[in-house]
Amino acid sequence: MNTTLEDIARRFAEFYLLYRNPSVETDLTSDTALALLLEVVRSAGFDANHIEVGRLYQSNRHEDILINTNCPFRVIDSKRKDSSKTVCTSRGDASIWMTEWLDCVFLLLNRKTDWGRNTVDTEDIARLIETEIKRAQPLPLIRITDTKDCLGEIPPRKDIPIDRSLPGIFNHTKNTDTIQTELGIHTQYGCEGKIFIRYSNDTSRVATCEKCGLQIIFPKEIQTYGELRNHFTALLEQKT
Numbered sequence: 001m002n003t004t005l006e007d008i009a010r011r012f013a014e015f016y017l018l019y020r021n022p023s024v025e026t027d028l029t030s031d032t033a034l035a036l037l038l039e040v041v042r043s044a045g046f047d048a049n050h051i052e053v054g055r056l057y058q059s060n061r062h063e064d065i066l067i068n069t070n071c072p073f074r075v076i077d078s079k080r081k082d083s084s085k086t087v088c089t090s091r092g093d094a095s096i097w098m099t100e101w102l103d104c105v106f107l108l109l110n111r112k113t114d115w116g117r118n119t120v121d122t123e124d125i126a127r128l129i130e131t132e133i134k135r136a137q138p139l140p141l142i143r144i145t146d147t148k149d150c151l152g153e154i155p156p157r158k159d160i161p162i163d164r165s166l167p168g169i170f171n172h173t174k175n176t177d178t179i180q181t182e183l184g185i186h187t188q189y190g191c192e193g194k195i196f197i198r199y200s201n202d203t204s205r206v207a208t209c210e211k212c213g214l215q216i217i218f219p220k221e222i223q224t225y226g227e228l229r230n231h232f233t234a235l236l237e238q239k240t
């Protein structure tokens, strides 16, 4: 896993340096370039279908806001498998969130290299990319029943990015994070309800889904999402 991620980050770093080098003419639309960027976006946990060269706008009542101000790429989500380049020139067709993230990674790289003017070690850039890919990865689903119900993270709030100048970059829940009363999202059978810790006694905590009523019980001493994952993994292994 880490070897693959390191490899993707290093190849993206090499591509970025070529892309920023004025003496090298980079073919942005080459299959290799677009496939690499797709690999980067997917490894960050996004459900992307493909990547195109083009602008992406978010329309609101008064104006159209350009999303990718720092890179010429827009990311198309997997629900639009039929989207052609022509269709996607219309506004808002592609995923705003995914494009915003990729654009912010380009912004971070631009800042680190002073828009390509500074010589920066490829490995330094690769490390920055790897950090952002890992930051963007959502908490892997925690299986909580033997009928495939899972607990997913509460998605990060879009109005609080890690930095106002980086509107596409958020911190996600990690295995090492302390569990919250608003425990997560019930991700099975299309429920998508929030699971809350309702009460605890001397030994256990009880959490229920606000939408379908699914109830889970786990030991009170569990502190983190990683511990919660280990608990349910062990419990479900016993049952099989």
Ligand SMILES: [Zn+2]
Pocket (backbone or CB within 6 Å): 186, 191, 192, 193, 209, 210, 211, 212, 213, 214
């Ligand atoms: Zn539910």
